[in-house]
Amino acid sequence: MDIIMPKMGESVNEGTIIKWHKNKGDAVKRDEVIFEISTDKVDTEIPSPADGVLSEVKFNEGDTVAVGTVVAILNTSGEASTKNKETISEPAHHEEEIKTEYHEVKKQVDETVHAEVVSMPAAAEIKSGSNDLIELTMPKMGESVMEGTIIKWHKKVGDTVKKDETVFEISTDKVDTEVPSPANGVLAQILIGEQETVEVGTVVAKLSVSGTVISKDEIITKTEDLSGSQKKEPVFVKEGIAQPAAMHDNFARTSITEYEEVKAEGSEKSGSNNGSRFLSPLVMNIARKENISFEELEKINGTGLDGRVTKKDILSYIETRSKTKPPQNQSSVEEIKKETPHEQSYEAVKAVPASYTASGVQPVYSSHEVERIPMDNVRQKIMQHMINSRDTSVHVSAMIEADVTRIYRFLKANRDEIQRKQGIKLTYMPFVAHACIKALKEFPLVNATVDGYTIVKKKFINLGIAVAVEPNGLIVPNIKNADEKNIIGLARAINDIAERARTKRLTPDDITNGTFSITNYGIFGTIFGTPIINQPEVAILGVGTVVKKPVVVEVEGVDTIAIKPTMALTLTHDHRLVDGMLGGRFLKSIKDTLESFSENEI
Amino acid sequence: MANQYEIVVLGGGPGGYVAAIRAAQLGFKTAVIDKDKLGGICLNWGCIPTKSLLKNAEIYDLMKNHSSDFGIKIQGLDFDFERIIKRSREISDRITKNVEILVKKNKVDRIKGFGKLSSKNQIDIFNEEGQKTNSITADNILIATGARPKVLPSIPVDKKRIITSTEAMILPELPKEMIIIGAGAIGVEFAYFYSVLGTRVTIIEMMDTILPIEDREVSETLAKSFKKRGIDIFTKSSVEKAIVKGNKVSVTITSEGQKKELSADIVLNAIGVTGNVEGFGLEELGVELFKNHIKVNKSTYETNIKGIYAIGDVIGPPWLAHVASHEGIHCVEKIKGLRIPDIDYNNIPGCTFCQPQVASIGLTEAKAKEAGYEIKVGKFPFMASGKAFAIGEREGFVKFIFDAKYGEILGVHIIGSEATEMIAEAGLAKSLEATGESIIKTIHAHPTLAESIMEAAAQAYGEAIHI
Numbered sequence A: 001m002d003i004i005m006p007k008m009g010e011s012v013n014e015g016t017i018i019k020w021h022k023n024k025g026d027a028v029k030r031d032e033v034i035f036e037i038s039t040d041k042v043d044t045e046i047p048s049p050a051d052g053v054l055s056e057v058k059f060n061e062g063d064t065v066a067v068g069t070v071v072a073i074l075n076t077s078g079e080a081s082t083k084n085k086e087t088i089s090e091p092a093h094h095e096e097e098i099k100t101e102y103h104e105v106k107k108q109v110d111e112t113v114h115a116e117v118v119s120m121p122a123a124a125e126i127k128s129g130s131n132d133l134i135e136l137t138m139p140k141m142g143e144s145v146m147e148g149t150i151i152k153w154h155k156k157v158g159d160t161v162k163k164d165e166t167v168f169e170i171s172t173d174k175v176d177t178e179v180p181s182p183a184n185g186v187l188a189q190i191l192i193g194e195q196e197t198v199e200v201g202t203v204v205a206k207l208s209v210s211g212t213v214i215s216k217d218e219i220i221t222k223t224e225d226l227s228g229s230q231k232k233e234p235v236f237v238k239e240g241i242a243q244p245a246a247m248h249d250n251f252a253r254t255s256i257t258e259y260e261e262v263k264a265e266g267s268e269k270s271g272s273n274n275g276s277r278f279l280s281p282l283v284m285n286i287a288r289k290e291n292i293s294f295e296e297l298e299k300i301n302g303t304g305l306d307g308r309v310t311k312k313d314i315l316s317y318i319e320t321r322s323k324t325k326p327p328q329n330q331s332s333v334e335e336i337k338k339e340t341p342h343e344q345s346y347e348a349v350k351a352v353p354a355s356y357t358a359s360g361v362q363p364v365y366s367s368h369e370v371e372r373i374p375m376d377n378v379r380q381k382i383m384q385h386m387i388n389s390r391d392t393s394v395h396v397s398a399m400i401e402a403d404v405t406r407i408y409r410f411l412k413a414n415r416d417e418i419q420r421k422q423g424i425k426l427t428y429m430p431f432v433a434h435a436c437i438k439a440l441k442e443f444p445l446v447n448a449t450v451d452g453y454t455i456v457k458k459k460f461i462n463l464g465i466a467v468a469v470e471p472n473g474l475i476v477p478n479i480k481n482a483d484e485k486n487i488i489g490l491a492r493a494i495n496d497i498a499e500r501a502r503t504k505r506l507t508p509d510d511i512t513n514g515t516f517s518i519t520n521y522g523i524f525g526t527i528f529g530t531p532i533i534n535q536p537e538v539a540i541l542g543v544g545t546v547v548k549k550p551v552v553v554e555v556e557g558v559d560t561i562a563i564k565p566t567m568a569l570t571l572t573h574d575h576r577l578v579d580g581m582l583g584g585r586f587l588k589s590i591k592d593t594l595e596s597f598s599e600n601e602i
Numbered sequence B: 001m002a003n004q005y006e007i008v009v010l011g012g013g014p015g016g017y018v019a020a021i022r023a024a025q026l027g028f029k030t031a032v033i034d035k036d037k038l039g040g041i042c043l044n045w046g047c048i049p050t051k052s053l054l055k056n057a058e059i060y061d062l063m064k065n066h067s068s069d070f071g072i073k074i075q076g077l078d079f080d081f082e083r084i085i086k087r088s089r090e091i092s093d094r095i096t097k098n099v100e101i102l103v104k105k106n107k108v109d110r111i112k113g114f115g116k117l118s119s120k121n122q123i124d125i126f127n128e129e130g131q132k133t134n135s136i137t138a139d140n141i142l143i144a145t146g147a148r149p150k151v152l153p154s155i156p157v158d159k160k161r162i163i164t165s166t167e168a169m170i171l172p173e174l175p176k177e178m179i180i181i182g183a184g185a186i187g188v189e190f191a192y193f194y195s196v197l198g199t200r201v202t203i204i205e206m207m208d209t210i211l212p213i214e215d216r217e218v219s220e221t222l223a224k225s226f227k228k229r230g231i232d233i234f235t236k237s238s239v240e241k242a243i244v245k246g247n248k249v250s251v252t253i254t255s256e257g258q259k260k261e262l263s264a265d266i267v268l269n270a271i272g273v274t275g276n277v278e279g280f281g282l283e284e285l286g287v288e289l290f291k292n293h294i295k296v297n298k299s300t301y302e303t304n305i306k307g308i309y310a311i312g313d314v315i316g317p318p319w320l321a322h323v324a325s326h327e328g329i330h331c332v333e334k335i336k337g338l339r340i341p342d343i344d345y346n347n348i349p350g351c352t353f354c355q356p357q358v359a360s361i362g363l364t365e366a367k368a369k370e371a372g373y374e375i376k377v378g379k380f381p382f383m384a385s386g387k388a389f390a391i392g393e394r395e396g397f398v399k400f401i402f403d404a405k406y407g408e409i410l411g412v413h414i415i416g417s418e419a420t421e422m423i424a425e426a427g428l429a430k431s432l433e434a435t436g437e438s439i440i441k442t443i444h445a446h447p448t449l450a451e452s453i454m455e456a457a458a459q460a461y462g463e464a465i466h467i
């Protein structure tokens, strides 16, 4: 009986004999191991197919022979020798291996076939209807806005979209806004993932007007690629396309999702390394502790595997960062003027102290003691703006009290009627705004900006109104040419921008080019505060709540106590430009206007 | 051209043969030269044969000392020392043969003989008789000649009574008494092996603990366990001289200032290794050395001579097989021009395979403090692990050293059963720059010893459940 080199799998054509367990002349029992072989797939022991005596051993240990070669002869005494050539039984796991291999091949074939079958009609549809595709681009949100970040996709690929329905939400350095669909259709493809920043005009998605779901094609094409070549990674592709809506604003998850997205983009995005980072838990910890923004992390040159930012990279970044001191004097003014969001945030973040605790070493908390919440875009921006303002202006606050009895009485008497007639609920705010505008005209230096060693006095008044946006936002849209409006007009304008701020319908123009701002913390019951200047303005007026106060008044030469509705007004001004005298006079002017209010001003 | 190669690797140990295979995978025309069987010290006289010996000891230890705990009755328990040695040699033999096949399969030319660099691009091959049999040229030469046991004149190795690790794994019979000089991994492993089989073992170590590079708590735990086994340990002790007198060797030591005379029938010199740098042309070419090892750039592994590279034991500590292999792969990938991060020498697991096993990665508590870190330590004893209880392996603990500021895993130290298998998780965690939190939040299967890793990390943050 011939003992041959067994076939150990489809692709295995040869095997190496590593060890003979039996020598020539040895008696062998059925199933006893005769020799051991090694192929490029497995090592295995070859048992004897029958009882007998090994009469011939044809190869040495270490020899490599082709599958099917006779390597030894077993003398099975008597009838066996006359039997047809019988190959030795293959070890059990061998068959299994072939089976799995077969399954794998079959699966691949199946996939390919499947992909072809499904993709062909779909592809045809796209071709025929390719001009029904509308490209959705990153909108231009104002003159100086060059790029925007997609913060949320409201629609998934395959979702039906109505005209004017919100498709996605973007954030620029000026404003966050929702982008409506230009037409009815089906969202066919999403090209840019959440948290990715792209230039204005970049195609971010495709909308099919006829409702063709090219999303399927997209997936299928990629699947096809997969079975065809090894270029693309299946998991990433599928998830990236199918679940963009599942991505959120979480810091950690964001980076990972972005990674997937970029993979999904494949060649289109190659070269740009934007938002493609895996950030290790340690790097994230360090970034958090050292207040390194996501944008900064993106810019750090990674030396780890696949360009990953390692601990070493971020630590050396922190070191060089702390060496570059925040700019001083004139240069700081220039720096602050920089327009692009990256530069701005970079400047701002540079000023963030390494740690907020006094010792410089932050205590380590366990997860049941604290909850760690990654900052969303809005929060990060507010933080940066505040720090930027603090480090730009020399803040000084002055306070005055205004007796608003006249306005109080007027409102009491006329509020309902005005609401009925004009459809507007009058508050103190438009009165303050009005008084403020008058003061600004009188003291135009408060309506200015510092530009290096130049004072830029504005001849127009764009009055900013700070609006709190639930749950934790803050934005300061402004009323353009507020000086052209009367009190009712101001009331309408304030209501309009406040409403649009809360519903995220502001345009970037609404929040650019303000000249002076008012913040009304009085609505929360606050009596007085010291607001932070909205850059690049040089002053801000804080409005306190109106309280009835006992005040000493002189009636016919006699001091008596009267009850007066009183409003505390704080002016925080930038001492670089506005000194105490100017600030005081400005406040006094507002006070006088408010106190001397007469009905015919309405 | 048959004798022209892009990469020639001199030395076929775990550094050399792995480098050669990787080079061939990357498309280089590659050859590997070794005068002996492939596999180097590691497969022939190191890692593998010692691990197979240790398995015998573990089984015997379990049967002899713990069978009754498990309700197993054994009568006439005995062992066959010769067979134990033979098994180890057979395993080594088989594995090296497999490596020969592996190398061939990867289309690497295997050249047998002693290689000597005659120029920076040429290597002459000599047979055992010292005759030149061949000469090959190479664009790049990778030196992976390894290291050999270090010998001191005061301890004259005769390979019979005063031996090195190589002889220790092929002794003709079980020694009655053995003195082991040096309590690094090799010394400690042989101490365990021989002591379990019944040899009276004495360890002599210059530093103040055995396994001096390990975390102090770990070393002390191991020392306690060894003493319980009856192993004598002399730390802070140095050997003055060792002299063979008939069937005995007498050893004079200075132990904490006091002279002592010891005697045994075998003395094992395990004080460390020294690089194989002599006699194959390095001196003539002017390859720069550093304390008996080749000096290289640890990013490219190039020596001071362009086109000559070196990796593995021959470039110095840590003398470990996995490091040699990684350096080999890294080196040829760099030659290929691949952009890869450098090897992080702070992230290399070190293992000692005695029982209880010792495994560690990164900084010890003392080293972390020395480096100026403010640290957080987490510890979990196997005593508190359900699995450890179930399998009767309650000795030891897992210890984490964290940087308190950023939560970085600075070091992980394990002593106990399967420690050497468990350290892999810590290695992955460290290389992916995971933090304690990542480990705590990783679900570990129950009941496993590896749960203790999670618990130890949690303990540092006051979140451990089972202690």
Ligand SMILES: Cc1cc2nc3c(=O)[nH]c(=O)nc-3n(C[C@H](O)[C@H](O)[C@H](O)COP(=O)(O)OP(=O)(O)OC[C@H]3O[C@@H](n4cnc5c(N)ncnc54)[C@H](O)[C@@H]3O)c2cc1C
Residues within 6 Å of the ligand: B010, B011, B012, B013, B014, B015, B016, B033, B034, B035, B036, B037, B038, B039, B040, B041, B042, B043, B045, B046, B047, B048, B050, B113, B114, B115, B116, B144, B145, B146, B147, B165, B166, B186, B276, B280, B311, B312, B313, B314, B319, B320, B321, B322, B323, B324, B351, B353
């Ligand atoms: C007893 C013992 C136990 C060990 N246990 C472990 C362990 O558990 N884990 C671990 O990681 N490490 C262990 N080590 C260390 C490990 O064996 C070495 O780190 C590893 O072998 C180094 O690999 P290398 O390729 O650099 O050199 P080597 O393995 O030493 O290989 C060098 C090769 O080069 C050949 N050579 C040298 N010069 C020439 C020349 N001129 N021409 C031709 N050929 C030449 C030699 O024949 C040899 O085959 C142990 C070592 C010992 C001694």
